[in-house]
Amino acid sequence: MSAKKETLGKTLLVVIAVCLVCSIVVAGSAVGLRSLQETNAALDKKSNILNAAGLLGNASSKEEIAKIYDKRVEEKFVDLSNGQYVEKPSPDFDMYKAAKQPEFSVKVEGSNVGFLNRSSIASVYHVKDESGKVTRIILPVHGSGLWDLMYGLLAIDDDGQTIRELIYYQHKETPGLGAEIQNPAWQEKWDGKQLFKDGEVAISVDKNVGDGNQYAVDALSGATLTSNGVENTLQYWAGENGFGTYLKRQSWKSS
Numbered sequence: 001m002s003a004k005k006e007t008l009g010k011t012l013l014v015v016i017a018v019c020l021v022c023s024i025v026v027a028g029s030a031v032g033l034r035s036l037q038e039t040n041a042a043l044d045k046k047s048n049i050l051n052a053a054g055l056l057g058n059a060s061s062k063e064e065i066a067k068i069y070d071k072r073v074e075e076k077f078v079d080l081s082n083g084q085y086v087e088k089p090s091p092d093f094d095m096y097k098a099a100k101q102p103e104f105s106v107k108v109e110g111s112n113v114g115f116l117n118r119s120s121i122a123s124v125y126h127v128k129d130e131s132g133k134v135t136r137i138i139l140p141v142h143g144s145g146l147w148d149l150m151y152g153l154l155a156i157d158d159d160g161q162t163i164r165e166l167i168y169y170q171h172k173e174t175p176g177l178g179a180e181i182q183n184p185a186w187q188e189k190w191d192g193k194q195l196f197k198d199g200e201v202a203i204s205v206d207k208n209v210g211d212g213n214q215y216a217v218d219a220l221s222g223a224t225l226t227s228n229g230v231e232n233t234l235q236y237w238a239g240e241n242g243f244g245t246y247l248k249r250q251s252w253k254s255s
Helices: 003-053 062-072 178-182 184-188 224-238 244-249
Strands: 073-079 084-086 105-107 117-119 121-128 134-144 149-157 163-170 204-206 216-218
Touching: 003 062, 003 073, 003 121, 003 134, 003 149, 003 163, 062 073, 117 121, 134 224, 149 224, 163 184, 178 184, 178 224, 204 224
Parallel strands: 204 216
Antiparallel strands: 073 084, 073 121, 105 117, 121 134, 134 149, 149 163
């Protein structure tokens, strides 16, 4: 065998060995970081819920957030077909992942909300006062924007009608336009708006909304598709195919 062939063989062995070592290091890092990623995701979720609940305040540490959440928030699970509470379907249940599983999935028809399937079981969050009375209900909502699905939390009073917060925490909207859904000034416009009128979903996002309109919020300037997406999202999730039956039952008052 020539020296040239021996050199080529050695080079290939070195390359293969380096690739194997790198693969092992990357795989090990991914496994090692998974627990941290899951912990951070859980912390973000609790922070977003406390924000929608009006309880986040200046809490920033993991310990502070967990303490407030555990004391004041209770996650419940609702069968959207009848609005009744059910047991948690599985220890690691997630309504967004469940939408991709046949045993939990329901096909969405006749809607422009932007997704084809949703989970038949949904999480809801009860916010309680110091005495344990439910004072606010937080509903996870999502629907299409301009570029992709937008994920948010709708917080309403215990009357099942009055909106207090609409917090979007995940989206791909354009900065300065659709991304203004996260602008505190726009978020404040939702406080006190009404979901229903005469038993029907009435909330909308329109241009030039007057101060006395209880059922509409001003559309975002230059972001018509994002604004339409917010309206479609709320009308779907407040309707009979979403949380509508649950909200009308007001089951939290007897839970």
